[in-house]
Amino acid sequence: MLRIEMKRIVFVLTFFVAIGYVCAQQATLQGVVSGLPSGTKMYLRQVQGNKFIKTDSVTITENGRYLMPVNVSSATFFVMNFSIDRCPDVHVFLLPNESVTLNMRYSAMYGHLRITKTEGSRNMEEYRRFNNLIPSGQDEASQWNLRTNVEEIITEFSDCIMSAFLVTFFEEQFNEYGGLYKLVRDRLYDRYADNEFVRHIDGKLKTSVVAGMDAPDIAMKDMTGKIRKLSDLRGKIVLLDFWASWCGPCRKENPNVVSLYKKYHAQGFDIYSVSLDKSKDAWAKAIAEDGLEWENHVSDLSGWSSTGGKTYGISSVPSTVLIGKDGKIIARNLRGGELAAKLKELFGN
Numbered sequence: 552m553l554r555i556e557m558k559r560i561v562f563v564l565t566f567f568v569a570i571g572y573v574c575a576q577q578a579t580l581q582g583v584v585s586g587l588p589s590g591t592k593m594y595l596r597q598v599q600g601n602k603f604i605k606t607d608s609v610t611i612t613e614n615g616r617y618l619m620p621v622n623v624s625s626a627t628f629f630v631m632n633f634s635i636d637r638c639p640d641v642h643v644f645l646l647p648n649e650s651v652t653l654n655m656r657y658s659a660m661y662g663h664l665r666i667t668k669t670e671g672s673r674n675m676e677e678y679r680r681f682n683n684l685i686p687s688g689q690d691e692a693s694q695w696n697l698r699t700n701v702e703e704i705i706t707e708f709s710d711c712i713m714s715a716f717l718v719t720f721f722e723e724q725f726n727e728y729g730g731l732y733k734l735v736r737d738r739l740y741d742r743y744a745d746n747e748f749v750r751h752i753d754g755k756l757k758t759s760v761v762a763g764m765d766a767p768d769i770a771m772k773d774m775t776g777k778i779r780k781l782s783d784l785r786g787k788i789v790l791l792d793f794w795a796s797w798c799g800p801c802r803k804e805n806p807n808v809v810s811l812y813k814k815y816h817a818q819g820f821d822i823y824s825v826s827l828d829k830s831k832d833a834w835a836k837a838i839a840e841d842g843l844e845w846e847n848h849v850s851d852l853s854g855w856s857s858t859g860g861k862t863y864g865i866s867s868v869p870s871t872v873l874i875g876k877d878g879k880i881i882a883r884n885l886r887g888g889e890l891a892a893k894l895k896e897l898f899g900n
Contacts, residue, residue, distance in 0.1 A: 576647035580619045586657035589613040592634040626712045637662035644674040677708035709738045715748035729761025769859040771849035791872040795827040796837035801869040805841040825859040826850035
């Protein structure tokens with residue numbers, strides 16, 4: 552479940568070292584904050600190592616106005632906070648010579664701080680749209696909508712350095728959103744290769760299995776002890792399916808997988824199933840009960856220590872990887888209607 556609190560994102564910050572001031576130029580941050588008492592202090596802090604280093608502070612005037620000149624030498628990340636309990640932080644990217652207007656409204660009753668207007672910065676316009684999605688409902692439908700909306704915002708602003716920060720919203724769902732990480736990395740790397748957020752994304756992609764890369768091979772034993780290789784299915788569209796007999800959601804999804812196999816197998820669709828079972832009997836029984844009629848069922852019966860699972864960074868099941876005829880990963884974690892729609896697109900009927 553995707554949590555909407557900002558604590559996880561802030562936690563990610565503590566691992567990034569901000570770029571030092573070299574040939575610093577001045578940016579300006581200004582605007583109006585409504586809902587805060589006159590005399591409230593506004594603090595701007597840059598992240599350095601695992602500390603928030605105070606950069607500057609101003610006092611909010613009676614009419615809520617503030618003006619803060621800031622020295623920056625490159626795209627620089629700051630955390631803005633206030634001397635008011637329950638007032639959330641604001642995350643700010645400033646570029647040299649920018650003049651940024653940031654108007655905000657604080658609700659003491661709900662502890663919300665909403666960004667109502669931005670000017671002079673696409674980075675902060677992206678953040679405004681993200682900020683105004685938080686908080687969202689706690690039910691599953693609201694969580695899904697939140698996730699979808701955040702993904703749409705990051706995709707639209709993928710050329711903004713703010714996206715390198717906001718994409719960490721999906722840090723715990725990286726296997727599912729690796730394609731989004733790749734989009735942001737590819738759009739930003741040439742301009743911001745030294746930025747710590749971009750370096751973090753690049754490093755994560757280089758050590759992970761995501762859409763667009765060659766699918767790592769798996770060679771494991773089937774029920775009879777025969778070695779079956781994932782690479783032997785090259786030339787077909789393959790669903791690499793990680794599952795287990797004890798996994799309720801896996802068993803619930805199996806009828807859909809069987810149906811798709813029967814529909815597209817003659818056209819070049821196959822399935823390579825990796826079981827995270829520890830019991831051979833339970834594994835065999837589930838295959839028979841669920842009618843999993845394809846040949847490529849493998850397991851080393853080591854549960855979460857499965858070598859195939861480790862190769863693909865599997866931390867939960869069911870988990871799938873759709874692989875193209877060329878051996879490149881098309882998508883991860885497609886199930887149900889999404890998997891059916893993608894196969895219909897690929898096979899054209």
